[in-house]
Amino acid sequence: MNPADNVEQTIEKLHISTKAETDKRVLDDAFAAMEKSTITQSSEASRYVRQKNFRDRIIKLAAVAAIVIAMFALFFGISASKTKAPGGIDAALGKAENISITKFRSDSTEPYEQQWFSTALNIKMSMKKNNEQVHVELWDISKRTRTQTFLSSNMVSTRPLTDQMLAELEESMIQNAGLVSFFDIENAAEPDAPARPVEAGKWQRINAPQILSQNPGMKIYEFLWQLKDTTTGEVVLRKWRIFADAETNLPAKAELYSKSQADEEYRLESYMLFSYPQQDEIQTVVRATFGPEGGRPEYISTPQY
Amino acid sequence: MLEDEHLILELRRGDKRALRQIYLKYKDYLLTIAASLLHDYCAAEDVLHDVFVSFAAGAGNIELRVSLRNYLVAGIANRVRDIYRKKKHPTVALDKDCRVSSDSGDPVKSAIFGEEFHLLADELSRLPFEQRETIILHIKGGMTFRDIARMRGVSTSTVQGRYRYGIDKLRTALNGERKK
Incomplete structure (x- = not known):
């Protein structure tokens, strides 16, 4: 089939696969990003609790x-x-x-x-x-x-x-x-x-x-x-x-x-x-x-x- | 769809297996879209990497109002667009080995889709970016014209026009090749 006969169908069939080293690089970095994000969120949560104690300090500007x-x-x-x-x-x-x-x-x-x-x-x-x-x-x-x-x-x-x-x-x-x-x-x-x-x-x-x-x-x-x-x-x-x-x-x-x-x-x-x-x-x-x-x-x- | 919802729930709880499963499920699909848009395997891999790492970093708070697939496709499209914007700004250096080569017509790079599709890939790369993006996101990404219009802040008729012109150009170019 010449691609001109049905351009849409041909585009739909396009396919390439990732390489094994790419999969490793992406997953390693993604897991690291996920862990880092979890740590940051937990630290922000504890900071938020500390901050509540200061809330009655209201400075009227x-x-x-x-x-x-x-x-x-x-x-x-x-x-x-x-x-x-x-x-x-x-x-x-x-x-x-x-x-x-x-x-x-x-x-x-x-x-x-x-x-x-x-x-x-x-x-x-x-x-x-x-x-x-x-x-x-x-x-x-x-x-x-x-x-x-x-x-x-x-x-x-x-x-x-x-x-x-x-x-x-x-x-x-x-x-x-x-x-x-x-x-x-x-x-x-x-x-x-x-x-x-x-x-x-x-x-x-x-x-x-x-x-x-x-x-x-x-x-x-x-x-x-x-x-x-x-x-x-x-x-x-x-x-x-x-x-x-x-x-x-x-x-x-x-x-x-x-x-x-x-x-x-x-x-x-x-x-x-x-x-x-x-x-x-x-x-x-x-x-x-x-x-x-x-x-x-x-x-x-x-x-x- | 239900499988994706389940994976997202697990992901929110910090389950790495869910992240891995999502990656394995969509990696080829997303890489194909990125490569179709960029016409460059190396740059497409980097886009897949960036989008997925960013997705993982926000996984704890993720709340999807569109399908997971469309969410990831939109991430790929936006990252590719960023690369094209960088290309217009000479002060921002691109990675030497992953240069965007969409307009080069380089036969080595067009061979990323295999011999069967190389003509189509070459002609796709010659389309203006907006037309190529619309065609790929609609056909390969499964996005409606309306979704694309919302994402790009233009009217649906503009998107439909880009699609129509792009497909017509592809047909004309590919017919020309056949006559040769």
């Missing part, structure tokens, strides 16, 4: 606290004034001094973004993959500076934050956090928005034994809402599923799903893992990225006012 609370209010309820997250989640988050969020796409086990929010240090930091580059940005509210670098580069750029930039910080942090898609929520208020909510969102607690048994110690909530594409008229159904620690009410994981009206089941689009690091752990990440504080170059680039 209004600017960042307001940002974090507003961000999570958007995350959990679309409108901060109208909808409150259930189960004391929003209150627990408001009290958390340090939050780290790691984001993944559903088809990848590698994170595409990690963010740290610290009311204790008065900073926000984000590390985001952009093609093959990793872009890191540090907003220091106390020093009123914004420092950026790429991990592949030695160049560090620090710029002062003006009052206007500080005022805009809240909004940009909400957008960057990506907890609720900017496309869905922010644009929805515009008359020519590409997508608008067609019904108010609602919370529901998940009590399905199968889901609960897979997530011991968690309480699980879902937030459902719908959007309508203003051009095509297509309605998209979206859903957040939140896994919160039953004891502390702090979220541990959030999953974003969507489906069309014709679809039977929601599809997982992305998910994020929450952790609540110690202050010194965040400082270590900042130092590892930008170097020690005294050694950081100041205002390498042109200040923007």
Whole structure:
């Protein structure tokens, strides 16, 4: 048979096999990665328990606290004034001094973004993959500076934050956090928005034994809402599923799903893992990225006012 | 399918045998997809390695909302795409011995699929990456046009167009070869 007669069938028949040495290399490295990951997870779990003892140390740094609370209010309820997250989640988050969020796409086990929010240090930091580059940005509210670098580069750029930039910080942090898609929520208020909510969102607690048994110690909530594409008229159904620690009410994981009206089941689009690091752990990440504080170059680039 | 669900449950508990079983079940299939996309056996092996090691590292927290097969295929496709992006950035060096050679038409490398398929493999490698990716993921990877569109953030009609143009080009090229 000439492949031109049935290209699809011929492609279907393509087959090659791995070599024995490849199998050994892959499996050896995969087992090692699995073991390393198990050790890391167990160490993070014990750090989390230690960290709970410090939780009543609440330092009120209004600017960042307001940002974090507003961000999570958007995350959990679309409108901060109208909808409150259930189960004391929003209150627990408001009290958390340090939050780290790691984001993944559903088809990848590698994170595409990690963010740290610290009311204790008065900073926000984000590390985001952009093609093959990793872009890191540090907003220091106390020093009123914004420092950026790429991990592949030695160049560090620090710029002062003006009052206007500080005022805009809240909004940009909400957008960057990506907890609720900017496309869905922010644009929805515009008359020519590409997508608008067609019904108010609602919370529901998940009590399905199968889901609960897979997530011991968690309480699980879902937030459902719908959007309508203003051009095509297509309605998209979206859903957040939140896994919160039953004891502390702090979220541990959030999953974003969507489906069309014709679809039977929601599809997982992305998910994020929450952790609540110690202050010194965040400082270590900042130092590892930008170097020690005294050694950081100041205002390498042109200040923007 | 049920077997995969069981394997995932075991994997979450840290069972290495489950990881091994998943690898043995899908390795040739995934390698074939990677090699079809890259037209380079060596680079395809590296992709299989990276995807599987990354899969193993996240195994404890894995929660699948698509089939395990589609999940792994998507991982392969994304890793291959990363390699193509690197190729566009000359500052990032590729491994000397595993250079991406999809456009080379190198007969030695096209022979990875055997004599029977070498013409097809050569012509596949000459297609633009997006068309080749769509064809391979749809036919060999078993992904729907809609799944591919979601994964790549484009419309389903764009994906269907890529598929149609790609298949037409393959047919034309292979018919031309037959006339020679």
